[in-house]
Amino acid sequence: MSTPSINSQRLWNSLMELAKIGATEKGGVRRLALSPLDGQARDLFIRWCKEAGCTVKVDGIGNIFARRAGKNGSLSPVITGSHIDTQPSGGKFDGNYGVMSGLEVVRTLNDNKIQTEAPIEVAVWTNEEGSRFTPVMMGSGVFIGAFPLDGTLQRADIDGVTVGQALKQIGYQGPEPVGGRPVGAYFEAHIEQGPILEDERKVLGVVVGALGLRWYDVAISGQDSHAGPTPMRLRKDSLIAASSVVLEVNAIAQRYQPDGRGTVGFMQVKPNSRNVVPGEVRLSVDLRHSDDGQLEKMEQEMRAAVERLAKAQNCSSTVERVANYPACKFDASCVSAVRSAAQKLGLSHMDIVSGAGHDAIYMARVCPTSMIFVPCEGGISHNEIENAKPEDLAAGCNVLLNVMLEKAKVVAS
Amino acid sequence: MSTPSINSQRLWNSLMELAKIGATEKGGVRRLALSPLDGQARDLFIRWCKEAGCTVKVDGIGNIFARRAGKNGSLSPVITGSHIDTQPSGGKFDGNYGVMSGLEVVRTLNDNKIQTEAPIEVAVWTNEEGSRFTPVMMGSGVFIGAFPLDGTLQRADIDGVTVGQALKQIGYQGPEPVGGRPVGAYFEAHIEQGPILEDERKVLGVVVGALGLRWYDVAISGQDSHAGPTPMRLRKDSLIAASSVVLEVNAIAQRYQPDGRGTVGFMQVKPNSRNVVPGEVRLSVDLRHSDDGQLEKMEQEMRAAVERLAKAQNCSSTVERVANYPACKFDASCVSAVRSAAQKLGLSHMDIVSGAGHDAIYMARVCPTSMIFVPCEGGISHNEIENAKPEDLAAGCNVLLNVMLEKAKVVAS
Numbered sequence: 001m002s003t004p005s006i007n008s009q010r011l012w013n014s015l016m017e018l019a020k021i022g023a024t025e026k027g028g029v030r031r032l033a034l035s036p037l038d039g040q041a042r043d044l045f046i047r048w049c050k051e052a053g054c055t056v057k058v059d060g061i062g063n064i065f066a067r068r069a070g071k072n073g074s075l076s077p078v079i080t081g082s083h084i085d086t087q088p089s090g091g092k093f094d095g096n097y098g099v100m101s102g103l104e105v106v107r108t109l110n111d112n113k114i115q116t117e118a119p120i121e122v123a124v125w126t127n128e129e130g131s132r133f134t135p136v137m138m139g140s141g142v143f144i145g146a147f148p149l150d151g152t153l154q155r156a157d158i159d160g161v162t163v164g165q166a167l168k169q170i171g172y173q174g175p176e177p178v179g180g181r182p183v184g185a186y187f188e189a190h191i192e193q194g195p196i197l198e199d200e201r202k203v204l205g206v207v208v209g210a211l212g213l214r215w216y217d218v219a220i221s222g223q224d225s226h227a228g229p230t231p232m233r234l235r236k237d238s239l240i241a242a243s244s245v246v247l248e249v250n251a252i253a254q255r256y257q258p259d260g261r262g263t264v265g266f267m268q269v270k271p272n273s274r275n276v277v278p279g280e281v282r283l284s285v286d287l288r289h290s291d292d293g294q295l296e297k298m299e300q301e302m303r304a305a306v307e308r309l310a311k312a313q314n315c316s317s318t319v320e321r322v323a324n325y326p327a328c329k330f331d332a333s334c335v336s337a338v339r340s341a342a343q344k345l346g347l348s349h350m351d352i353v354s355g356a357g358h359d360a361i362y363m364a365r366v367c368p369t370s371m372i373f374v375p376c377e378g379g380i381s382h383n384e385i386e387n388a389k390p391e392d393l394a395a396g397c398n399v400l401l402n403v404m405l406e407k408a409k410v411v412a413s
Numbered sequence: 414m415s416t417p418s419i420n421s422q423r424l425w426n427s428l429m430e431l432a433k434i435g436a437t438e439k440g441g442v443r444r445l446a447l448s449p450l451d452g453q454a455r456d457l458f459i460r461w462c463k464e465a466g467c468t469v470k471v472d473g474i475g476n477i478f479a480r481r482a483g484k485n486g487s488l489s490p491v492i493t494g495s496h497i498d499t500q501p502s503g504g505k506f507d508g509n510y511g512v513m514s515g516l517e518v519v520r521t522l523n524d525n526k527i528q529t530e531a532p533i534e535v536a537v538w539t540n541e542e543g544s545r546f547t548p549v550m551m552g553s554g555v556f557i558g559a560f561p562l563d564g565t566l567q568r569a570d571i572d573g574v575t576v577g578q579a580l581k582q583i584g585y586q587g588p589e590p591v592g593g594r595p596v597g598a599y600f601e602a603h604i605e606q607g608p609i610l611e612d613e614r615k616v617l618g619v620v621v622g623a624l625g626l627r628w629y630d631v632a633i634s635g636q637d638s639h640a641g642p643t644p645m646r647l648r649k650d651s652l653i654a655a656s657s658v659v660l661e662v663n664a665i666a667q668r669y670q671p672d673g674r675g676t677v678g679f680m681q682v683k684p685n686s687r688n689v690v691p692g693e694v695r696l697s698v699d700l701r702h703s704d705d706g707q708l709e710k711m712e713q714e715m716r717a718a719v720e721r722l723a724k725a726q727n728c729s730s731t732v733e734r735v736a737n738y739p740a741c742k743f744d745a746s747c748v749s750a751v752r753s754a755a756q757k758l759g760l761s762h763m764d765i766v767s768g769a770g771h772d773a774i775y776m777a778r779v780c781p782t783s784m785i786f787v788p789c790e791g792g793i794s795h796n797e798i799e800n801a802k803p804e805d806l807a808a809g810c811n812v813l814l815n816v817m818l819e820k821a822k823v824v825a826s
Binding site for chain 2: 192193194195196199211213215223224225226227228229230231232233234237239240242243244246247250253254257258260261262263264265266267268269272273274275276277278284286288354355356357378379380381382383
C-alpha cells in the first residue's frame with residue numbers, strides 16, 4: 001500500500017487550539033513548564049490522545065507517553081514527540097509542532113486503519129526550555145539518565161517552588177518509572193529556529209546531528225579612571241579588551257566554517273558610567289561546532305586570544321568553562337530514513353546540523369534517533385512573532401509519518 | 414618683603430578634620446550636595462573662616478563667600494575656592510583641597526599680618542559633583558549665568574526633593590544675589606584626578622585650559638537570533654558592530670594625541686542572554702580635545718565609523734549628541750602667574766590641560782582664571798582610596814598663596 005498523507009488542516013487547527021492556552025497579545029505563547037497553563041495544555045493533549053484510542057502513561061518527572069498499540073506488544077516502541085512548555089515570550093510552534101505532529105501521525109493511521117508491528121508513542125517531555133527550572137531538557141535528561149530523578153525533583157524556581165511541588169500542583173507526577181525501558185527509535189519534528197532552510201529555499205532539513213556546545217564566563221579587569229584626565233596611553237580599559245574579544249570570537253568562528261559558531265551574547269560593564277573608563281567587564285562566550293576536536297581548537301584559540309587581548313590593554317583576565325555538551329551524530333539509518341522520505345515525497349531538502357539543544361539529542365544516547373526540521377519565518381524563534389507556513393509544517397509531518405511507519409513496520413492488511 | 418610659606422601641617426589637619434564629616438569605612442567621604450552632612454561641613458568652614466576674621470555671605474543658590482577685606486574695598490575681589498560636596502563614594506581631596514587651600518592662604522596672611530589692596534574671597538560652590546542633583550557645577554554655573562536661578566532651584570533629586578527645598582533644609586539659601594558682580598581673578602587648586610603629573614614626576618601642573626567635551630548616545634540595532642541555529646553569515650549582530658565602534662573610538666583618540674580622548678564608558682546589551690545573538694546595543698561615546706576644531710573632526714570620524722561599522726553587520730545605527738562643552742583656554746596672565754610662582758618656589762612643573770570639569774571652567778567665562786594641579790596617587794579620584802601627599806598639597810597651596818598675592822597686590826607695610 002502507499003503511505004497516506006496527513007491532514008494538513010487538522011494539524012494546523014490542533015496547533016492553533018493548543019496555542020490558545022497561554023496566548024499572548026502579540027500572537028505568541030507564555031506557558032512556563034509545570035505552570036497551571038502547562039497543566040491545561042497537558043490535559044488537552046491527553047484528551048485528544050485518548051479520543052484517538054491511545055493509552056496514556058505519565059512518569060515520575062511528568063513526561064507523558066501516549067501509546068498506540070502495535071500488533072506485537074513485545075517490540076520496543078517507536079517514539080516521537082517534543083515539548084509543550086514555552087519560553088516566557090515564546091511562539092506557537094517551538095516544541096508544540098513536534099507533539100502535534102506525533103498526534104497527527106496517530107490520527108492519520110487511525111483514519112487509514114493502519115496497524116503497525118511495533119507500538120507507536122507520542123511523548124511530551126517535561127521542561128525542555130529551562131526557563132522556569134534549570135537544567136534545560138529536564139524530562140528527556142532524566143529519562144536517559146543524564147540527571148538523577150531525586151535531585152531534579154528538588155530543583156527550585158525563582159519563588160522557591162520545586163519541580164516536585166509543581167508537578168503535584170498540576171497533577172503530573174505520574175506513577176511510571178522514568179526511563180529504563182528500550183526504545184526502538186526516536187524521531188522529533190521541529191521548526192529549525194534558524195534561517196538556513198529559508199535562505200537555501202528548502203522545505204525540509206534532514207538533521208544529521210547537533211553541534212557540540214561549550215559555554216564560558218570571561219572576566220577582564222583593568223582600572224576605573226576618569227575619562228577626561230586620563231590620557232589614552234595610561235589607561236587600563238577593560239572594555240577595549242572585551243570588545244577585542246568579541247571581534248576575535250567572531251573571527252575564530254569564521255575560520256571554522258561552515259559549522260563553527262561563536263557568540264558573545266552577554267556583556268556587563270562596570271561601573272558603566274559614560275565618563276569613566278570601565279575597570280571591569282564580564283562577558284559570556286558560546287562556541288559550537290559539529291566536531292569536538294575542532295571545538296577544542298576553537299576553545300584554545302579563544303583562551304589564547306582573551307589572555308593576549310587583555311594584556312594588550314594592561315588588564316588581567318580569567319576564562320571559566322561553565323558548560324560542555326559534546327557534538328552529537330544521529331543514527332545513520334534514521335537520518336537515511338528521513339532523507340529517503342523527503343525524496344519520496346518530492347520535497348526540496350538538505351542535510352543540516354542542529355545548532356540548538358533538543359530532547360532528541362539526549363534520546364540519541366539511548367536509541368537510534370534523528371530529527372526533521374521545517375523552516376520558520378526569518379529563522380526567528382523564542383519570540384512571540386515565531387511563525388511557520390502550514391504547508392511546510394504538513395511536509396515535515398508527512399516525513400514523520402513515513403519514517404515512523406518505516407521503523408514501526410506496517411502490518412500487511 | 415618675601416612671600417611667606419603656608420603651614421603645611423595646618424592645611425593637612427584641616428583636610429583631615431573636614432574629611433570626618435561623612436567619612437566612610439574605606440577612608441573616603443560620602444557627602445552629597447545639600448545633604449545634612451554637606452550642611453555640617455559648610456558650618457565648619459564658616460566657623461573657621463569667621464575665626465580667621467572673614468565676613469561670610471551666602472547667595473541664593475547656596476554658594477558661600479568668605480571675604481578677607483582688602484585695603485581698597487572698591488577693588489574687585491580675587492577669589493579662590495572649589496567645592497566640598499563629594500561623589501557617593503568619593504575621597505578626601507577632590508574639591509575639599511581647593512577650599513582648604515583658600516582658607517590656609519587667609520590664615521597665612523593673618524599670621525604674617527599681610528594686607529592686600531584687593532579683597533580676597535574663599536568660595537564654596539554648591540553641588541559641583543552633580544551626583545544628587547544635575548547639572549554638575551551647579552553653583553558656579555548659576556553664578557556666571559549659564560543656568561537660570563529659578564529653574565535650577567526646581568531641579569529634583571531621585572526622591573523628588575528640589576534644590577530649593579534641600580537648601581532650606583540645611584539653612585543655606587542665602588540672601589545674596591547670585592553673581593552679577595565683578596571678579597578680579599579666580600584661581601582654583603585641585604588634585605589632578607589623572608595620572609599625568611605622577612607619570613611625569615612633576616609636583617605641579619600649570620593648568621592652561623580645559624578639554625572641550627562632547628557626549629553622544631549611540632544605538633545599534635540588528636536582530637536577536639539563537640546563537641546555535643543561526644550561522645555566522647546570516648547574523649545581524651549588534652554587539653559585533655558595537656565592539657568595532659569601541660575600538661574605533663579608541664583609534665580616533667589615538668590619532669589626535671596628545672590631547673585627544675575617546676571613551677566608551679557605558680554599554681547596554683539586549684537581550685543580554687548568553688545563547689542569543691544580541692539584537693540591540695546602546696552605548697555612550699565621550700570625545701575630548703583641547704581644540705574645538707579637532708574635536709569637530711573627531712566627531713565626524715566617529716559618526717562615519719558608527720554608520721560604516723553598523724552597516725558591515727547589517728545593522729542600523731543612530732548617533733545623538735547629548736552634551737557639548739567647548740574647549741577652554743585660561744587667561745594668559747593667570748597661567749603665567751602660576752608658572753612663575755612654581756619656578757620661584759623651585760617646584761618641578763609642567764603645563765597641563767584639565768580633562769575634567771571644574772568650577773574654574775565656568776569662572777573663566779567671566780574673569781581671568783587659572784588652576785593649580787597637584788598629583789594624586791595613581792591618578793585615582795572619585796574613589797574612596799583617593800590619596801595625595803601632604804608635601805604636594807602644600808606645594809600647590811604655596812603657589813596659590815603667591816598668585817593670590819600677585820593679583821590682589823600686597824600693601825607695602
